[in-house]
């Protein structure tokens with residue numbers, strides 16, 4: 001379980017995170033939703049230690065980030081995988097080298113073990129063997145996302161972070177990527193944290209949903225509750241469109 | 255303005271202290287080093303050869319015109335051409351060319367990696383991007399720039415020889431013998447020392463500008479341009495300082 005308590009973060013005069021308390025559960029897709037600019041990315045990077053936070057505590061299964069020394073942090077990092085919004089594949093490395101990089105640094109595997117592991121992860125996200133030697137720029141956006149997922153899970157992480165994994169993809173591919181992350185999460189029992197602003201994702205894969213608005217957590221709950229709660233923040237966020245308003249009315253009348 | 259300059263200088267040395275960490279994974283650094291040698295070194299050979307050949311020819315034409323004295327043997331023209339190329343044209347001009355080609359490549363590569371979150375991807379993995387990305391580039395420049403400058407010296411002298419022969423400006427046998435007269439090895443040492451310093455400037459200053467980019471593609475382009483200006487400025491300054499000290 002990842003636990004964040006009282007997280008604040010400012011850039012200059014602008015306070016982006018205004019004291020966020022969240023618990024993120026193992027074996028679940030924890031969805032952080034909110035409008036663009038509500039602080040989702042900053043929050044994710046803050047609990048990952050990519051941003052230094054101004055105040056607050058981040059705990060990874062009772063390991064408090066701030067209390068860890070350099071070596072322990074490094075070990076903890078090897079339990080984390082991250083899928084960035086733009087995939088962030090290393091553009092000078094081939095697909096298999098991208099996925100293999102964490103192995104080269106941290107696994108201590110023999111070369112043949114590495115090849116097997118790379119193949120397992122890439123095939124798991126349905127990248128065919130013919131594509132292994134290609135460069136990232138030769139792949140479509142959806143394929144790049146898959147490779148990014150393969151790279152994120154190659155060290156068998158306990159914690160998986162995804163920043164808007166389906167942004168920039170067509171609706172069909174978006175659902176495929178969402179489902180893939182969901183499957184992997186349950187298959188390997190990872191604590192998965194996903195940033196999204198997409199209601200489709202919420203309803204498909206949101207095991208636990210957290211709503212951020214203007215740098216504050218305004219609601220959290222299960223995805224079923226998203227549609228039925230009377231909490232104003234959620235109603236305002238989810239039911240901006242008429243379609244969802246009608247769905248809500250229909251659900252309530254059952 | 256002055257404050258900004260010193261702030262920048264402080265940030266530069268901070269950056270260097272992050273770059274010069276002892277690598278924990280030599281094999282990965284070595285692999286990356288080989289890639290950089292290919293990318294930054296081998297790909298520049300043709301350009302350096304072309305430029306040096308014509309530069310040598312121009313130096314010969316100018317020198318022959320200015321030393322147009324029947325009592326002065328053509329071997330003296332050869333000595334003048336050789337000194338000009340070895341002392342100044344090869345190390346400084348080639349380094350400035352490399353600042354434009356290699357330096358801007360380093361700045362834009364690192365800048366792109368920064369704005370597309372590839373650096374964050376490394377940090378999440380627990381890899382120090384400053385050291386892993388920049389050290390191999392510095393090593394590649396320190397190794398390969400001197401090789402390129404030596405190519406430049408040799409081809410500059412070949413260019414001078416060819417121009418002298420083709421344009422009939424000198425007695426070519428006397429001229430050629432001049433290349434081997436009154437040769438001071440110290441000049442080559444001086445020249446290669448400059449080249450090493452310039453190579454370090456090129457690799458680190460461009461990396462510094464690229465590493466700090468924030469924003470998007472436009473900022474990457476701007477950083478690349480700024481880095482070339484900063485590198486040229488620093489190279490010319492150190493050219494003066496080192497010449498004062500070493501010669």
Ligand SMILES: Nc1ncnc2c1ncn2[C@@H]1O[C@H](COP(=O)(O)OP(=O)(O)O)[C@@H](O)[C@H]1O
Nearest residue numbers: 011016034035036037038039040041042043195
């Ligand atoms: N590195 C940064 N420097 C300054 N401001 C930033 C930085 N990163 C994000 N912000 C600001 O923080 C706010 C939240 O951004 P972000 O977390 O990216 O939103 P989103 O929910 O769309 O991911 C935005 O107003 C943005 O301008």
Ligand SMILES: [Mg+2]
Nearest residue numbers: 040041163164
């Ligand atoms: Mg975002």
